[in-house]
Amino acid sequence: MKAESIRSIFNEFDHQSNYISHSEINSGHINDTFLVKTEGPKDYILQRINHNIFKNVPGLINNKVITSKHLKSKYLNLSEEELDKKVVSFVKTKKTPFYYHRENENFWNAMIFIDDSVTHEIVKDEEIAYEAGKLLGEFLNLTSDFDSSQLIDVIPNFHDMSFRYKQYASSIQSAFKKRLEKVASYRKIVADLKHEMHILQELKEIGAIPIRVTHNDTKISNSLFDKDNKGICLIDTDTVMPGIIHYDFGDAIRTICNTAAEDEKDLFKVEFNLEYYKAYEKGFLEKTKNSLSEIELNYLPLAVKTMIFLMGLRFLTDYLNNDMYYKTNYEEHNLDRAKNQFKLIESFSEKLPNH
Structure with a gap:
């Protein structure tokens, strides 16, 4: 401008x-x-x-x-x-x-x-992952006594898996043939994971997991650090609204533990970094362990897989919808983002096979 x-x-x-x-x-x-x-x-x-x-x-x-x-x-x-x-x-x-x-x-x-603050698009050492974990943990801990009903739903159904599957199904019906052909191999993955990817939503709906104030966009670039890479605060709070902590934890890990950028085309560079996961989890639990329920703690690993999948599904859906939602720099930008996330799920499952 x-x-x-x-x-x-x-x-x-x-x-x-x-x-x-x-x-x-x-x-x-x-x-x-x-x-x-x-x-x-x-x-x-x-x-x-x-x-x-x-x-x-x-x-x-x-x-x-x-x-x-x-x-x-x-x-x-x-x-x-x-x-x-x-x-x-x-x-x-x-x-x-x-x-x-x-x-x-x-x-x-x-x-x-x-x-004198910095952000990171990619995590390059365990200390940054640990500090980022503390930042999210502190945010969730300090807002644990804040009545989330004071907040509006900024984007209704933002992390609602059933809603995202409906959007995906609709995009398949209206997509151009050329784009449908390019996503053929990913449609089976989406179908195979459907049940597992609804578990957290179902626990939320029956009240087994409490509704809290959540950030809802905890990618690593929304954590602010000082020049010594000590955490300052979470930024970009546009999507602060009621939710469950698994959305925040899972989305943070999604970006913290990807060894490549979110739109990296070379999928050989995309792996799940287990060391960063452990470092982030350590920092996160230092700040939240006394305020989280046992069921919330037990489902943290599934949160990671769920949020990686959710973003993959959203990128895939937007690609099929001719890129109506996310900013893109070239024709297959959203498809590359989707491929990236599905590769990350594959690597996560290999590194944490029991989750």
């Missing part, structure tokens, strides 16, 4: 800073995110929320804001300045809401940028 447009939108927020420049951060599949540099002591993240995907953007932003406020309330020993470096802090507009909206156009929100 043009600098004048970004500056104009940025100046709708009550930041009391002077815009210098901006750059786009290309890490998300859905939204557009910009780093805004200012003359003041703080820089900012300016985010355009994709209202075609998120149907209730004011509710989504309220979820983010009240969750951050709850997290901040847990760090009583920190100053406001320290809190801004530990928890994602949202900026009000000059008219007081936490979002800016032009009629018939996009919604925007702004956050204080956490200086």
Whole structure:
């Protein structure tokens, strides 16, 4: 976007800073995110929320804001300045809401940028996996007393396996023949795993697993680290909503333990890293072991397989739907993502054969 447009939108927020420049951060599949540099002591993240995907953007932003406020309330020993470096802090507009909206156009929100921070697309050592596990564990532990009914369902049925299977079945009916032919070998995998991939959903529906505040997008790039790779916090809280901890744990492991990028075409590079799994699990359990039930703990491994599969199914479905949901850079981008996830399931099953 043009600098004048970004500056104009940025100046709708009550930041009391002077815009210098901006750059786009290309890490998300859905939204557009910009780093805004200012003359003041703080820089900012300016985010355009994709209202075609998120149907209730004011509710989504309220979820983010009240969750951050709850997290901040847990760090009583920190100053406001320290809190801004530990928890994602949202900026009000000059008219007081936490979002800016032009009629018939996009919604925007702004956050204080956490200086000297880094993210990772791929985990390269066990220490990062361990620190990331602690971050998710701390998030879930600190929000365990937060009434999740205060949150809206940002994307209804987001991790509902039955819903995703219905979407998949519909995509097969409407897909172009050429694309159907290219996914033929994966249709059998999807059919064979159908029962197992519904177990967690069924336990949730009968109340065997409690509903909690969950992040719902815990890929490794949504964990923020300092320059020494010590965990700071989880970011990109657009999908914070009620859920079960298995969604968060499984999706984190899905990205932490993939030895390659999510869209790596060379499947020989895609393996499940068992050492990273153990390191992440160690950090996660250090923060959550006293707040999780026995049944939640027992189903953590199945959560991993389920979430890898779910993403594979979603990428496959979007490919069959001619790439309507995820941003793609080339014609078979979603198919490559799907192949990648199914290969990861295969490797996971080899490394953890009893799960």
